Every structure is written in C-alpha cells, then in structure tokens.
Amino acid sequence: MTTKHAFDKALALSHSDIRAGHFTGTTSPDYWNMVGPYGGTTAALMLQCVLRHPDLLGAPIAITVNFAAAVEAGSFDLQATAVRTNRSTQHWTVQMTQNGVDGAPRVNTTATIVTAVRRDTWSQNDVPRPAAPPPAEVPPMRIGPNGVAWVGQYEMRPIHGAIPSVWDGTGEHSETRLWMRDAVPRALDFASLTAMSDMFYPRVWLRRATVVPAGTVSITTYFHADDAALAEAGSGYLMGRASALQFRNGFFDQTAQLWSEAGALLATSNQIVYFKE
C-alpha cells in the first residue's frame, strides 16, 4: 500500500467537466494555518487546476494569486479558463469560490497564470545562491506544541533571520535565509514550488521584533525552473531568501528567491502583505 503525501491529498481535485475547467476540492487540515488554509497551498491549488486542464500549453512561467477573502474549512470550487492561447504562450484566469450562507457562490481567491513552451536560449543567473553551511550542519527549527499544522509539513533550517524568540521591538533588518524542504520527502514540482514561495513568515515581525496581525494580499511567483531543473532538485533542500523593501501605512512588499542546493535559481517571488499598527 502506498500512502499518499499530505501535499498530494491537499491538491486532490475532482472534475465534473474537465474541458470546461471546473474542479472541486476540499481544504486540507494538514496545511491549516491560524484561521484558514496556508496561503501557499491555496496558491498551489490555483496552479494545479491549470496543470490538470487538458488544454494546457507548456509549463508555468508566472502566477499571481490574490487572497480576496478567507477560505473556509470545507469544499471549494475552482474555475480555470484559458482566455488566450498563442503559438507558444497561454494566459489563464482562475477563481476559487465557496458558497456563502445564502448558498450563492462567492469568490475568495483569484489568479492569473501564464504558461509557455520554453526554448533553449542564452541563459545567465545574476543572483547566485548565498553561501551557507550545508543543511546537515544547520539545526532544524523546533516547532512548539502550539504551532500551526502547515509549519509541521516543512523542515526549515534557518541560517539567518529566524523567527525572533524575544519580541522586544529591537528588529534591525528583514532578511531570512533558510534551508527548507517537505518534512516528508516529495519530489519538487511546480505546485510545491509555488507553495514554498509563500513560506516566509511576515517580514514585519522580523523587522520590528514585534508580532502584529499580517496577511498576504497578493503574491506573484516567476518560474525559472523547467522539468529538468525540478528533477535535478528532486526531494533535496532548497535555499530560500526573503526580505522586505518598504513598510508603509498598512502594507509592505517582500521579495523572495528559491535556489536548489546545487545553486540553480528555481523561482523568484514577490508579495504585498497587509499589516496592522
């Protein structure tokens, strides 16, 4: 008997009319955050329904996910629509809906996704992976008994900028670098790369050494990896790096990069985050 990985269970989708791009699924308790599913899983689901669509052209290049409202525990609907298909690129819109108390569907998440057939070209990475001790030499983050479920699904080994252990308002920077991978090994794919690109805790907590309410409003991830690069990364560690640019009147933007252990820059990501106080 093969046990299905928790992430694959979270991504499981049924389809009533696959060609019409209509899918249904259920939120995963394994990736629960404080008051809803981990946003990275939601982003991965927005991508997953496009990857499952029979009309898909090529592989993901870019995804923007907008968290419009809380996703409630239970079932949801996904609608993926290829709004334009060209010779080598394809543009998708995706919406997640759940039924409101009146039974009518309400949008809680929107996304746009670009897929493309990639061709070999001149290539150059100008953002090399930061030097760091190998993962085995970096202690894993301990997860307390009160930790949220999704954090337990990942192994995180913070090299720099771990979550502050003392919240005394003395923060001086917003940069985190860490080794990370699925706690239960799983070969990297576009869905898990999407989820991992949202794995950094809110930069405002680090910058201020203060916990304030915060949540991602919109995230954009660009994929540099193709299938060969994903296969090379396999179930190994990724290095993640994140930092914020500016905090201003309720919103800040944070930028992130994800490399394979061997140093391939697999994805870059940006998000705008709401915060209070």
Add this chain to the structure above:
Amino acid sequence: MTTKHAFDKALALSHSDIRAGHFTGTTSPDYWNMVGPYGGTTAALMLQCVLRHPDLLGAPIAITVNFAAAVEAGSFDLQATAVRTNRSTQHWTVQMTQNGVDGAPRVNTTATIVTAVRRDTWSQNDVPRPAAPPPAEVPPMRIGPNGVAWVGQYEMRPIHGAIPSVWDGTGEHSETRLWMRDAVPRALDFASLTAMSDMFYPRVWLRRATVVPAGTVSITTYFHADDAALAEAGSGYLMGRASALQFRNGFFDQTAQLWSEAGALLATSNQIVYFKE
C-alpha cells in the same frame, strides 16, 4: 483653451454602463511602440477603468497586468469587475478585448487589481534612493528620428546603464538608474506611476549588449504612494532603478523601484519578459 495632456487623451474612456464596469477607448498614437501601444499605457488603462468605477473602495495597492496578445490600433473594450469587496480591501479583475476579424471579442490583456483604504501605521523604507547628481546635471537621452513615439513622451536622464550605443556583446550587468518624468509636465497619479513602472528597456539588451526580440509578458506593480505622496512628487523627476535577476530559456525577470526626487519610495515593480535567442 486648455490643451489636454497626451497621457490624459490616451486614458480617455467612454462608458455605456459605468456601474457594470464596461468602458470603451481608443489606442493612442502618441504612445505607440514598435508594433502596438506602449505596454505602460495599456497597464495604466487597466487601472484607470477601476479608478473610474463608482464602486471603487480606497486606492490602488497592487496591479498585475498580463499581456496576452498584441493590442491592435483602434478601439478596445474594458470590463472591470469588483469580484470581492471587504471592509477595507477590494479585489478587481479587468479584461481588455478587441473584436477579431470575425467580429467576435478576443481578450488581449488581463489584470487583477487590489485597492484598499490605507491607515496610518509604523512605516519604514529599507530601500533608500540611490545617490545621484541632481537631474539638471545629468544630460537627457537623445531620441533619434527613428525613435518610437512613446519614448518621446518621457524625459529620461540616464545615470547608469543607458541603452548601449555599441552592440558588441560585451554587457556585464543589467542595472539602469535614471531620472525620468513626463516630457510635458503632468502631476503624478496612480495611472502615470503604473505606466512609468514599465518604462525600462528590456534588461537582456543591456546584459548582453545585444538587441534581441523581447517583450513583457506579465508585470506586477505595488504602490507605496498614497495621494499625499503623489502630490508631493507632483510633476517632478522620479528616480527609476531596474535590474534583472535571471535569464533562462526564453524568459527573464526584472525588478524595478521608483522614488520621488526627495527620496520617497513610491512604487516597486516586477515583470517577466520573453526573449529570443
């Protein structure tokens, strides 16, 4: 008699049913690029129809624009839909369509936009404006007789990383810094800030000192400016900075920041760009 600014003419929209979010407009020859309108103007139009919508809540926080297909010279339709309105944030989807040869509407551009009511909070800019000589001491870029129309609508004073004058394949970096503003003075607003966030020529040209076909596929801009910050910037110079992260198999991502001359970080932007060879 007051003459309307070319940018305001480019943004002019009619509405048949403003509450339904349906607008029509016409492409501007003043902002024409090589084979279509300047993408920054198209992005500004996607935002403009939301700003015109009577149901608008707050001010823009984030916009993602996907260039799905070429925009043809002539009239276009815009459909702005508020898919979710919360207490202090609002999520929009926008599509631009033009009629195909068969008379049926075809989507050429999609966008998602987040608007919000901002509140005073702790604020911190961790990306200060790079030091530079004042604009008056930096010579403006000369625009040749074969230049495309939109470039003539802006005054650009490159400090670092100007368009190469010799295309000999000797490029070593992808960073441009410049002073920029509307050639005909116009007070900065969210639409013009959106357009200006797309103003940097493809980084691959600089990195390789080689001209290859290239075009933006998707751009995301985050707004840090509120109305007060825009008013402070007025019709003055902005400093723009752009650089690429990685070029790989047909796509590269470039990041940009825009500051007021006084040093306020007004917007940050990221885009993924298609390139050949």
